Every structure is written in structure tokens, then in C-alpha cells.
Amino acid sequence: MSVSDDPALSRDDVAYLAGLARIDLTDAELDHLAPQLGVILDSVAVVGEVADADIPPMSHAVPTSNVFRADEVRPGLTHEEALSGAPQEEQQRFSVPRILTEEA
Amino acid sequence: MSSEDDLTRLSATELAERLAAGDTTSVQATQAHLDRIADVDGNVHAFLHVDVDGALEQADAVDRRRADGELLHPLAGVPIAVKDLLATKGMPTTCGSRMLEGWIPPYDATVVERLRAAGLPILGKTNMDEFAMGSSTEHSAYGPTRNPWNLGRIPGGSGGGSAAAVAAYEAPLAIGTDTGGSIRQPGAVTGTVGVKPTYGGVSRYGLVALASSLDQAGPVTRTVRDAALLHDLIGGHDPRDSTSIDAPVPPVLDALDGDLTGLRVGVVTELGGEGYQPGVRARFEESLELLTKAGAEIVEVSCPSFTKALAAYYLILPSEASSNLARFDAMRFGLRVGPEGVDAPSAEQVMAATRAAGFGSEVKRRIILGTYALSSGYYDAYYGSAQKVRTLISREFDAAFGRTDVLVSPTTPTTAFEFGAKLDDPLAMYLNDVATIPANLAGVPGLSLPIGLADEDGLPSGLQVLAPAMADDRLYRVGSVLERLLEEQWGGPLLGRAPELASSTGVGR
Numbered sequence: 001m002s003v004s005d006d007p008a009l010s011r012d013d014v015a016y017l018a019g020l021a022r023i024d025l026t027d028a029e030l031d032h033l034a035p036q037l038g039v040i041l042d043s044v045a046v047v048g049e050v051a052d053a054d055i056p057p058m059s060h061a062v063p064t065s066n067v068f069r070a071d072e073v074r075p076g077l078t079h080e081e082a083l084s085g086a087p088q089e090e091q092q093r094f095s096v097p098r099i100l101t102e103e104a
Numbered sequence: 105m106s107s108e109d110d111l112t113r114l115s116a117t118e119l120a121e122r123l124a125a126g127d128t129t130s131v132q133a134t135q136a137h138l139d140r141i142a143d144v145d146g147n148v149h150a151f152l153h154v155d156v157d158g159a160l161e162q163a164d165a166v167d168r169r170r171a172d173g174e175l176l177h178p179l180a181g182v183p184i185a186v187k188d189l190l191a192t193k194g195m196p197t198t199c200g201s202r203m204l205e206g207w208i209p210p211y212d213a214t215v216v217e218r219l220r221a222a223g224l225p226i227l228g229k230t231n232m233d234e235f236a237m238g239s240s241t242e243h244s245a246y247g248p249t250r251n252p253w254n255l256g257r258i259p260g261g262s263g264g265g266s267a268a269a270v271a272a273y274e275a276p277l278a279i280g281t282d283t284g285g286s287i288r289q290p291g292a293v294t295g296t297v298g299v300k301p302t303y304g305g306v307s308r309y310g311l312v313a314l315a316s317s318l319d320q321a322g323p324v325t326r327t328v329r330d331a332a333l334l335h336d337l338i339g340g341h342d343p344r345d346s347t348s349i350d351a352p353v354p355p356v357l358d359a360l361d362g363d364l365t366g367l368r369v370g371v372v373t374e375l376g377g378e379g380y381q382p383g384v385r386a387r388f389e390e391s392l393e394l395l396t397k398a399g400a401e402i403v404e405v406s407c408p409s410f411t412k413a414l415a416a417y418y419l420i421l422p423s424e425a426s427s428n429l430a431r432f433d434a435m436r437f438g439l440r441v442g443p444e445g446v447d448a449p450s451a452e453q454v455m456a457a458t459r460a461a462g463f464g465s466e467v468k469r470r471i472i473l474g475t476y477a478l479s480s481g482y483y484d485a486y487y488g489s490a491q492k493v494r495t496l497i498s499r500e501f502d503a504a505f506g507r508t509d510v511l512v513s514p515t516t517p518t519t520a521f522e523f524g525a526k527l528d529d530p531l532a533m534y535l536n537d538v539a540t541i542p543a544n545l546a547g548v549p550g551l552s553l554p555i556g557l558a559d560e561d562g563l564p565s566g567l568q569v570l571a572p573a574m575a576d577d578r579l580y581r582v583g584s585v586l587e588r589l590l591e592e593q594w595g596g597p598l599l600g601r602a603p604e605l606a607s608s609t610g611v612g613r
Contacts, residue, residue: 009476013476014472017472017475017476017479018468018472019456020475020479021426021459021471021472021475022430022433022452022455022456022459023456023459023460023463023468023471023472024443024456024457024459024460025460025468026460029465029468032465033468033469033472036469036530037469037472037473037476039530039531040418040469040473040530040531041473041476043414043415043418043531044415044416044418044419044486044490045415046412046415047412047415047416047419047486047489047490047492047493048485048489049412050412050489050492050493050496051484051485051488051489051492053492055492055495055496056492056495057488057491057492057494057495058491058492058494058495058498059317059491060317060347060547061303061304061317061318061498061545061546061547061548061573062303062304062347062349062547062573064304064346064347067346067347069343069344077210077211081210081211082210084208084210085207085208085209085210085436085437085438086436086437087434087435087437087438087439087440088440094435094436096435096451097442097448097449097450097451097453097454098448098450098451099450099451099452100450101450
């Protein structure tokens with residue numbers, strides 16, 4: 001499934017996008033968000049007036065490239081510090097829910 | 105206690121002078137601000153966390169350094185509040201979100217590191233719209249901050265907590281961050297000073313990223329001079345931020361109280377007029393007259409693409425935010441909740457349930473908008489076009505600065521509005537930043553200072569000064585002169601006209 005061509009987002013479109021963004025939305029949230037996003041999209045569509053113009057895109061205010069720092073050993077976080085915010089830890093590692101399905 | 109003896113009523117500069125002269129100590133100054141917080145913050149709610157013991161320890165340490173004759177930074181010993189978006193080692197950092205409730209970073213942001221090294225005791229962390237998305241603090245998961253001028257009104261956002269803390273004399277200084285106006289807009293509506301430095305002028309290391317190409321930390325203060333001192337302290341190159349500009353901090357201190365003779369001040373046609381509250385426009389026009397009297401030459405400049413800035417911003421920001429906020433995946437830090445009624449849920453299910461529970465409505469709205477703008481088939485039409493508009497805006501700034509030295513506009517179209525007025529109308533909320541956004545898109549610096557009260561509602565309005573990239577000193581040159589001329593008219597700072605806040609600790613105190 002992909003997002004429909006209609007500039008206004010349908011409820012299903014929003015549900016699909018929420019899935020891509022890994023956010024479970026309730027039915028009430030979907031009902032509320034779809035029209036709101038439609039209004040926002042209508043108003044930002046004005047950028048399309050320059051879509052065909054030959055203008056270079058700007059991703060960053062200050063153009064920089066190849067920014068390196070010296071390749072020197074510096075103190076980093078200890079195991080304890082790195083794990084201090086972990087929801088769950090085991091044997092000095094982050095413990096996470098299963099990442100594979102049983103069939104796989 | 106008379107107001108001269110109340111250390112919380114001094115500017116940071118005045119407090120620093122007393123500290124240097126040995127007339128008071130940092131412990132006394134810090135305690136005075138902690139007492140003030142205890143007294144009024146129940147009403148204002150500028151703080152999400154107050155670090156009483158830590159602040160007093162740092163104050164004691166800097167008092168000892170001073171007693172030992174150490175050469176200290178001019179602001180050493182002056183307490184400061186830090187927006188809850190900056191990582192603070194050993195102190196909670198929530199970004200106003202349930203997602204990070206109780207998270208204690210294992211490291212300091214570079215800005216925080218510099219504050220600590222200079223001996224500024226950190227009073228606590230200030231409230232904000234969740235992940236800096238909002239213009240009112242109503243999107244904080246921990247409840248809004250109230251405007252000290254009128255507790256029924258918003259303090260601006262996202263950095264409403266920092267601005268309100270300074271306006272309520274709970275802190276002489278604060279750190280804010282500005283992605284589309286989150287320092288300048290709260291400054292304007294609370295009658296305080298806020299500066300967004302040139303993009304890359306202040307390190308972003310340790311700032312929880314909203315939109316990496318737009319975010320910038322900066323000073324939140326009551327006077328222009330205080331802002332310059334703080335800017336000078338936190339600015340400058342940081343090898344830990346690859347977008348940090350490797351050049352000296354612009355001479356912001358030397359620029360104070362300069363001469364405006366011959367300075368060309370451009371008024372941007374597109375950042376004013378229709379949609380701007382009459383009282384805001386009136387104060388702005390009066391400020392232009394003052395600048396003229398001070399020797400500046402006012403010229404009108406047109407930047408037609410600025411009318412598309414808001415649209416470009418609300419594509420670029422959600423796109424970058426949807427990508428940046430992907431880090432909140434319930435795996436290494438922050439909230440983790442499982443989906444209801446699922447045995448042995450997968451990481452993906454836990455992620456989606458956690459993000460549902462941990463993010464508020466505005467964050468969800470913008471992540472989904474960004475996901476859409478970046479999705480294949482829509483990328484060119486939305487994100488790609490927004491980046492072209494960004495180029496046009498940058499070019500128009502260049503052209504305008506070819507004819508002028510600085511640009512000015514009202515900082516915000518209106519004064520502080522009532523809670524709830526725009527909460528469920530995202531577009532109306534977004535319009536608050538219509539004048540501040542162009543600077544973020546182009547990376548140029550901006551300063552907002554209070555210019556008076558609007559006639560309609562008696563609430564503060566602000567003027568914004570914009571300068572070319574790395575010409576931040578010009579903001580202070582114009583700001584300090586205009587501030588002095590306005591205060592001569594008012595007979596003192598504008599904040600002196602704010603109502604006294606009632607104690608929130610109940611009767612009997």
C-alpha cells in the first residue's frame with residue numbers, strides 16, 4: 001500500500017504513515033489527525049510553486065564538508081554510564097525484546 | 105527587604121559586579137534565586153527540575169575559587185537556568201516529554217560544560233513544549249508555564265520556561281534553543297531579551313536534536329548586555345559538533361552601546377503589516393523613530409520568498425524531526441512499554457507502543473507529517489521544493505544585506521494569547537513564528553528585545569534585529585542602543601511594569 005494521490009490525507013493514509021513511523025495511533029487519534037494534517041498540507045503546498053524552477057536545494061545554512069577531528073583516543077562513557085538509561089540490561093548489555101518472529 | 109537589597113532584581117551584570125567587589129557571594133545569590141523559585145514557581149511553573157543542593161555546591165565552589173584569588177569569568181557565580189533540552193550530567197533531562205521522564209544523561213552538553221567551567225551555578229531545568237515543538241509550552245507533557253505578566257496567558261514557546269524564569273526573577277540568566285523562534289518569540293511575549301546566534305556559532309553537542317539544520321542554543325536574559333556576556337561565554341568552536349564554525353565568537357561585547365550613525369536598518373515589508381496586532385505595530389513604528397533619531401537610516405526592503413518561509417519550515421522541520429526522533433525506540437534509554445494483550449511482543453511492537461505512549465499529540469503530528477514529506481513520490485514535491493524555497497530565502501537575505509547592515513521586524517505578530525486559544529488549531533499556532541523562521545532557514549542571527557506594551561492588552565511586544573551570518577555583534581550594537589533609548593522613555597526596564605507575582609506557598613508566609 002502507498003499513500004493515495006489525493007493531496008488530502010485519508011484516515012487510511014495516516015494509519016499507513018503511522019505504521020512507517022512506528023507509532024500506534026488510536027481510532028480517536030486517527031479521526032483527529034487526518035483532517036488536521038490535510039489542512040497543514042494544503043497550506044504548505046505553496047512551496048510547489050518553485051518545484052520546477054532551476055534552483056539548487058539548500059540542506060544546510062553553513063556549507064561544510066569533510067569535517068574531521070584528530071584521530072586520538074579520548075575518554076568515553078563507561079559501561080555503567082552507557083547503560084545508565086537502559087530500560088533493561090543484562091550482562092553489561094542492552095536487553096531488548098525479540099527482534100525475530102518465530103517463523104523466521 | 106527593599107528592592108535594592110533583593111539580589112534577584114539585579115541584572116546579571118550588576119550581580120556579577122557585586123560578586124567581583126565582594127559585596128555578596130554566589131551562595132547568597134543562588135539561595136536568593138532558589139527562595140524566589142520556591143515562592144513563585146508554583147504559579148509560574150517555569151521549572152521542571154530545581155537542583156537546590158547542586159546549585160548551592162557549585163556556588164560554594166566558585167566562592168572558594170574567588171577567595172583563592174583565581175581569575176574568574178565575569179559571570180562566575182551568577183546562577184543560571186537551563187532549558188530541559190540540553191543534556192546535564194546527573195540532572196534529569198526530559199525535553200518536556202514522557203518519553204524521557206526520569207532520564208539522567210551520563211554527559212554534559214558543551215554549553216553546559218562551559219557554564220560549569222565558568223562557575224555559573226545551574227539552578228535547574230526549564231519547561232518547554234515537548235521536544236521543542238510548539239509556541240506556547242502547552243505541549244509540555246508536564247503542564248504549561250504561565251506568563252508572569254498574566255498567569256492566564258502563554259509565555260511563548262518552545263522555551264517558555266526559560267523566558268518566564270528570567271521574567272519572574274527566578275533566574276538572572278537562562279539558556280534557550282531556537283529552531284524557528286523558540287528563544288525570540290518567548291522573549292517578545294514575556295518582555296525579556298532572547299538571542300539566536302548564527303547557526304554554528306554555539307555548539308549543538310548535547311542538545312537533543314529537533315531539526316539539526318535549524319537548531320541553535322542561545323542566551324535568554326533581561327538585558328542586552330547580559331545576553332552579550334552569556335553569548336560570549338557559550339559561543340565558539342567545538343570539535344564535537346561538526347557544524348560548529350571554526351572562528352572566533354563575533355565581538356559581541358565590544359559592540360555594546362556603539363554609535364548607530366549611518367547604520368542602514370532595513371524594514372522587511374513581508375514581516376509586518378496585515379496580520380500584525382495594531383499595538384505591536386505601533387510600538388514597532390515608535391522604535392523605528394528612535395533608531396532614526398539615533399542616527400540610523402531606515403530603508404524598506406522586500407524579501408518576497410519570506411511569505412513561503414512558514415510553508416518551507418513546516419516541511420523541513422517535520423522531515424528532520426521524524427528522522428531525529430527515530431532514536432526514541434525504547435531500546436537504549438527512555439520509556440519502554442509493551443503493547444496491551446500481546447504475549448512476548450516483538451521489538452517493533454514495543455517500539456510502536458512506546459512511541460504511542462511517550463509522545464504527545466504535536467510530536468505525533470509532526471513525525472507523521474515528516475514521514476509523509478519524505479516518502480517516495482512526495483519527496484520532490486514537498487521536501488525538495490522546501491529546500492529550493494530555503495535557497496531563495498537565503499539569497500534574499502544576501503541581497504537585503506547588500507543594501508542594509510541589519511534588518512528589523514516585530515518579533516511576533518501578536519502579544520501573549522490565552523491558554524487554549526490555538527491549542528487545537530496547528531496552523532494558527534504555527535503563525536506565531538512567521539517572523540522568526542526565515543532567520544533559522546538561512547542560518548543568520550537574530551535578537552529580540554522588549555519595545556513596550558501593546559495598547560489593546562497591556563502586554564509586552566518585541567522587536568527583532570537580524571544580521572548577516574557571523575555578524576552577531578550588530579544585533580548587540582542595535583539592541584543595546586534601542587534598549588537604552590526605550591528605558592530612558594520608560595524611566596526603567598519594561599519588566600518593572602509587570603505585576604508583582606503572588607506567593608504560591610499560601611498564606612502565612
